[in-house]
Amino acid sequence: MAGSREIRTKISSVKNTQKITRAMEMVAASKMRKAQDRMKKARPYGEKIRNVAAHMSGANTEYRHPFLIERDTVKRIGIIIVTSDKGLCGGLNTNVLRRVVGAMKAWEAEGEQIEVSCIGNKGLGFMSRINANVISHVVGLGDTPDMESLIGSVKVVLDGYTEDRFDRVYIFYNRFINTMKQEPVMEQLLPLSDERMQDEDQESNKPSAAWDYIYEPEAKPVIDDIMVRYVEALIYQALTENMASEQSARMVAMKAASDNASTVIDELTLIYNKSRQAAITKELSEIVGGAAAV
């Protein structure tokens, strides 16, 4: 019987694939929980530093940081793209990169220059394929991202801003909404928009105007440090959100793959049974036909 053996090997190969996808689904599920934890743990720092920054913008500081000053002409744009290092996570990276390409096209049409910093392998690969100007990148962050590995490549972008090589900096990443839903977002990182700080202002009771901190040792280095940390915290938060999104997207994708494998197996089993029965029927009718002939 011709087809049946082939169908059987096909079934077993699909079963093997299903085992892998199911294992990956479970791994992603457990990693997802940890990634979500990490995302939640990173939040207090972000909130606190935002409060401090809000206090500072309310205070009567003698020194205004360049990150807070809006520039009139926008000629050059720096973008930070957060993607995952690994694939097999559905349309996660594609969605965010599509968003990036759309924005880049619009900026290019306005004659603006774009430089890119990539966090994550997938974004880097894509950006070098489309010949974008990549100025820094971090890859291979693993499952536990730490601030330390981000510092270098973030500094390249921040320095670019303070040295007037960029007039604006944007960040792209996947915002984690829930396990089933992640949303690619574009946010303006620099100059720091006022509305972002105002959000928190309502929570913290805003002190009355015309007061200032005591700075030790001096205002400028302290404010510089706070601002850099603030931006780093925002980027770190984007990274943890993206990682949580990655794991849940992978879990969903792998679950879909396992389910698809089941349907394929069911179909193939049906075909196999049919062909087996057809063979038996054929054999029987041959025997009956042969007996009748005799």
Add this chain to the structure above:
Amino acid sequence: MGTIFHLDIVSPEESIYSGPVEFMVAPALMGEVGIYPRHTPMLTKIKSGMVRIKAQLKEEELIYVSGGMLEVQPDIVTILADTAVRSHDLDEAKAIEAKQAAEEALKNRESDLDYARAQAELIEATAQLAAIEKLRKRGH
């Protein structure tokens, strides 16, 4: 109020301490500072070292921080702790390293591209094989 203030110690990776305290000592850049409630607003860098915390009805607690920022408001004190050891030179070195890595990646674009192309071709080939198999099945 007046005898206690709220203290938060947070690092980018987690929240380390949060609660009401009576008195604390932090290793500020210019020397140790002790803070009681209703301190004047102050913003300073801190060095790596021990933060000493005295909460009400509790033993003194010691927490290690590897540098960061200290913000003092009359009844809220926040320590933004760094997780990494940082200094201007170290940051600079890291930035240069990151830049070089990017340049290197640009130089090796060819090889990356080849790899990407190979991957794309592989995906296409598998898709074609699958299609052929399906067609064959229909035919039979």
